[in-house]
Amino acid sequence: MAVLTANRRLLDGRPLRLGPESLAEHSARLGPLPTSGDEAIRAIEASGLLGRGGAGFPVGRKWRSVAERGDGQAVVLANGAEGEPLSAKDRAAMTLRPHAVIDGAILAAAAVGADEVVLYIGAGHVAARRSIGDALAERGSRLPVRIVAAPERYVAGEESAAVHFVNDGDARPTSVPPRPYERGVGGRPTLVQNVESLAYAGLIARFGPDWFRGTTEDGAGLGLITIDGVAHPGVREIELGTPLGEIVGASGARLETARAVLVGGYFGRWLAARDGLDLPFAPLALRAAGLPFGCGVVSVLGPDACGVRATSRIIGYLADESAAQCGPCVFGLRAIADTTARLADQRGSAADLARIERWTGQLAGRGACRHPDGAAGLLHSALAVFGDDFGRHAAGRGCSSRPARAA
Amino acid sequence: MGRRPELGRDAGLELTIDRIACDGFGLCAELLPELIELDDWGYPMIRGGAVPAVIPAELTGHARRAASACPVLAIRLARRPQGALVSRAVPERVRSGAGG
Amino acid sequence: MSDQILWFATRGAGVVSLLLFTAVVGLGILTVVRWQSPAWPRFLSVELHRNLALLSVAFLGLHIVTAIVDPFTSLGVVAAAIPFASSYRPFGVGLGVIAIDLLLAVLLTSLVRDRIGQRTWRAIHWLAYGSWPLALVHGIESGSDASMAWMVGLDLACVALVLGAVAWRLAAGRSNRSRLAGLVAAGSVPAGAKRGA
Numbered sequence: 001m002a003v004l005t006a007n008r009r010l011l012d013g014r015p016l017r018l019g020p021e022s023l024a025e026h027s028a029r030l031g032p033l034p035t036s037g038d039e040a041i042r043a044i045e046a047s048g049l050l051g052r053g054g055a056g057f058p059v060g061r062k063w064r065s066v067a068e069r070g071d072g073q074a075v076v077l078a079n080g081a082e083g084e085p086l087s088a089k090d091r092a093a094m095t096l097r098p099h100a101v102i103d104g105a106i107l108a109a110a111a112v113g114a115d116e117v118v119l120y121i122g123a124g125h126v127a128a129r130r131s132i133g134d135a136l137a138e139r140g141s142r143l144p145v146r147i148v149a150a151p152e153r154y155v156a157g158e159e160s161a162a163v164h165f166v167n168d169g170d171a172r173p174t175s176v177p178p179r180p181y182e183r184g185v186g187g188r189p190t191l192v193q194n195v196e197s198l199a200y201a202g203l204i205a206r207f208g209p210d211w212f213r214g215t216t217e218d219g220a221g222l223g224l225i226t227i228d229g230v231a232h233p234g235v236r237e238i239e240l241g242t243p244l245g246e247i248v249g250a251s252g253a254r255l256e257t258a259r260a261v262l263v264g265g266y267f268g269r270w271l272a273a274r275d276g277l278d279l280p281f282a283p284l285a286l287r288a289a290g291l292p293f294g295c296g297v298v299s300v301l302g303p304d305a306c307g308v309r310a311t312s313r314i315i316g317y318l319a320d321e322s323a324a325q326c327g328p329c330v331f332g333l334r335a336i337a338d339t340t341a342r343l344a345d346q347r348g349s350a351a352d353l354a355r356i357e358r359w360t361g362q363l364a365g366r367g368a369c370r371h372p373d374g375a376a377g378l379l380h381s382a383l384a385v386f387g388d389d390f391g392r393h394a395a396g397r398g399c400s401s402r403p404a405r406a407a
Numbered sequence: 408m409g410r411r412p413e414l415g416r417d418a419g420l421e422l423t424i425d426r427i428a429c430d431g432f433g434l435c436a437e438l439l440p441e442l443i444e445l446d447d448w449g450y451p452m453i454r455g456g457a458v459p460a461v462i463p464a465e466l467t468g469h470a471r472r473a474a475s476a477c478p479v480l481a482i483r484l485a486r487r488p489q490g491a492l493v494s495r496a497v498p499e500r501v502r503s504g505a506g507g
Numbered sequence: 508m509s510d511q512i513l514w515f516a517t518r519g520a521g522v523v524s525l526l527l528f529t530a531v532v533g534l535g536i537l538t539v540v541r542w543q544s545p546a547w548p549r550f551l552s553v554e555l556h557r558n559l560a561l562l563s564v565a566f567l568g569l570h571i572v573t574a575i576v577d578p579f580t581s582l583g584v585v586a587a588a589i590p591f592a593s594s595y596r597p598f599g600v601g602l603g604v605i606a607i608d609l610l611l612a613v614l615l616t617s618l619v620r621d622r623i624g625q626r627t628w629r630a631i632h633w634l635a636y637g638s639w640p641l642a643l644v645h646g647i648e649s650g651s652d653a654s655m656a657w658m659v660g661l662d663l664a665c666v667a668l669v670l671g672a673v674a675w676r677l678a679a680g681r682s683n684r685s686r687l688a689g690l691v692a693a694g695s696v697p698a699g700a701k702r703g704a
Binding site: 428430431432434437438476478480 | 538539541548549550553554620621624625682683684
């Protein structure tokens with residue numbers, strides 16, 4: 001295990017239960033923020049930092065794309081919408097380490113040639129908005145920085161939806177091209193970056209890519225996760241690459257006895273518990289296993305829970321959260337949700353199961369955004385991991401979970 | 408004896424669907440059934456799933472007609488990036504001569 | 508006889524134009540209500556709609572040119588271009604001029620639809636609903652055959668067809684797009700089930 005320089009991690013410093021880190025504490029702990037945008041981009045590229053909003057796109061490359069188009073009039077949109085119900089890490093970063101988040105946004109602005117920063121924070125994340133607002137007041141800024149409250153809808157955090165809302169007050173995804181880095185807020189090249197990614201970018205610019213990569217054995221660096229379904233749920237900062245079994249164990253549960261674990265969020269994948277025990281929890285390692293890191297959600301499904309019911313709830317939610325712009329998403333998710341609900345209630349049939357499989361296979365790439373794709377991934381994994389249970393439900397033969405506990 | 412690779416103005420088109428504009432009229436599937444079929448609700452799916460869909464040279468006319476017929480202009484055709492030839496057959500001598 | 512040829516041409520082309528445009532309206536409705544049968548694919552409605560519209564414009568052109576060129580009418584280019592500027596039945600002819608102007612807007616925008624985008628094109632296309640009644644009344648007001656039984660019969664048939672088509676359009680209800688939001692909102696799974704697993 002690499003030797004860590006104490007106190008430099010995002011959630012180091014002021015104990016989390018004591019609330020937001022003040023400007024003085026932040027500056028004392030981390031030192032000044034570098035000002036060179038070019039060096040920052042190079043450092044972030046070298047660090048291999050991947051975006052933490054869900055897509056996992058290399059952060060350095062994204063900054064470079066916007067910088068190439070910036071002309072000094074680009075916009076930085078810090079994405080703190082966090083519409084994923086299982087995720088709380090963006091809120092935690094904004095509430096507890098607001099200066100780290102703002103530093104990242106300011107640094108990004110310098111790097112991409114932006115003259116404006118928009119902090120897009122979920123309307124329901126009251127503590128986060130207050131903390132960021134207080135932090136802004138504390139430090140002042142040469143750049144115009146404004147907070148925009150994101151609607152509390154699942155797709156409101158999607159890149160084009162965020163830009164659409166800031167421009168027109170409509171938080172629905174738009175058809176791309178053009179993508180935000182080409183034409184975004186006010187028609188200008190816009191960097192849409194998750195707040196956690198920005199916070200880590202600020203740290204990497206200070207301490208260097210080697211520091212970041214050195215925090216873990218395989219160089220994946222640090223990251224925030226939200227873990228639930230365990231005795232001690234909440235947000236953690238982990239060394240990426242830690243085996244999933246260990247992560248779950250550290251939060252007061254045993255993955256060995258769980259039924260399955262949901263990885264990445266509602267747009268992530270189910271994983272059979274036994275397959276997750278030694279799985280290094282890092283974006284690239286997960287991708288190699290066909291799993292998305294997404295927004296770093298780890299949701300453990302206990303031994304008494306029913307995977308079909310859990311999946312049914314999730315797909316019902318995703319169907320309700322469709323932006324209602326594309327027929328295949330609206331009709332497809334609705335049909336799958338209704339049919340899965342029937343199966344979950346033991347009112348379905350083998351034909352229903354076949355229909356779910358067929359419709360799921362038709363979701364990917366059929367919408368303007370990746371909402372149906374995320375649902376498809378979740379469903380495919382559910383059919384694989386809970387295949388036996390789906391079959392049982394379809395045949396009306398009950399469920400392998402204990403009925404009394406099936407929520 | 409093989410034919411030369413297809414070159415020329417229409418040899419490199421690709422098709423995308425504007426999913427927000429699309430309203431399930433289904434004319435595209437009628438006019439370009441080789442590439443487009445409809446789902447249970449009348450919305451288009453590209454066969455084989457690849458997006459953008461590459462238009463074989465012999466279907467270019469049909470693709471243009473499908474794009475023109477769409478009442479909401481949801482079918483978009485664009486030239487493929489330079490250097491991507493749509494090759495249907497390779498001349499004999501190239502096939503036998505080149506290595507891996 | 509020969510000096511009446513132009514007059515016959517004007518009248519004939521005018522009637523044919525009206526019939527064709529009535530068919531065009533019908534085909535437009537067939538397109539938007541997505542009607543189809545085993546023998547009538549959907550693309551037929553939209554392509555025939557466009558082709559007949561172009562054909563109608565050809566007859567319309569004949570109708571206007573022969574009317575202007577005819578030495579027995581006092582219609583000049585000015586009267587054909589500016590509404591209510593003719594000395595012969597200014598009201599009726601004027602309506603025809605307006606009808607053509609609206610039609611030209613639809614035609615020209617349709618030819619460059621790719622460039623101007625769907626929304627703009629659609630907004631202007633609504634003018635077509637104004638053009639057809641004006642053309643009909645123009646014929647009734649200034650047509651030489653307006654009072655003939657066969658012409659009245661044709662007029663009634665055209666009106667019936669267009670009224671029927673419009674009724675069908677209204678009955679067909681809202682487009683798919685406008686239903687989507689309602690479908691999602693209705694939802695058959697209780698909303699608020701936000702915590703999963």
